[in-house]
Amino acid sequence: MKTIILRTASNYMLPLLLVFSVFILLRGHYLPGGGFVGGLIASIAFVLHAFANGLGNTKDLIKIHPGFLMPAGLGLAFLSGMAPLFFAGKPFMTGLWYPNYVEVIGSLGSALFFDIGVYLVVLGVTLTIIFTISEST
Numbered sequence: 001m002k003t004i005i006l007r008t009a010s011n012y013m014l015p016l017l018l019v020f021s022v023f024i025l026l027r028g029h030y031l032p033g034g035g036f037v038g039g040l041i042a043s044i045a046f047v048l049h050a051f052a053n054g055l056g057n058t059k060d061l062i063k064i065h066p067g068f069l070m071p072a073g074l075g076l077a078f079l080s081g082m083a084p085l086f087f088a089g090k091p092f093m094t095g096l097w098y099p100n101y102v103e104v105i106g107s108l109g110s111a112l113f114f115d116i117g118v119y120l121v122v123l124g125v126t127l128t129i130i131f132t133i134s135e136s137t
Contacts, residue, residue: 002052010052017045025119026105026112035115039122047130055134066127073120080113 021041028034050058084090097109105112 077117
């Protein structure tokens with residue numbers, strides 16, 4: 001049963017949870033968090049919205065099929081791991097860091113791009129699984 005309270009709350013919680021997931025993503029390469037946990041929080045936000053407003057409304061909100069996020073995230077994570085080979089002559093997955101401090105993000109490095117790739121993969125996998133299960137019932 002979809003109550004008006006749940007629908008209203010989910011509409012306010014969706015952007016808050018997405019902003020929180022980005023916060024967790026950005027703090028992950030210094031403190032606990034990162035792409036995996038941030039991706040799970042973002043997928044929880046969309047699942048909550050789907051429970052409250054219906055799967056069709058949530059799919060209209062996302063605009064793209066979540067399955068497209070998986071190869072994009074894998075590609076970004078792979079390229080962030082390959083960057084040291086091409087730009088610094090260092091081994092695969094060696095951290096590269098931009099020398100200047102970037103406001104809000106902190107130190108910009110290849111670890112952040114790897115985490116963004118993981119974020120996209122986790123978001124794509126979890127939403128694909130949940131949406132597929134929801135459509136089959």
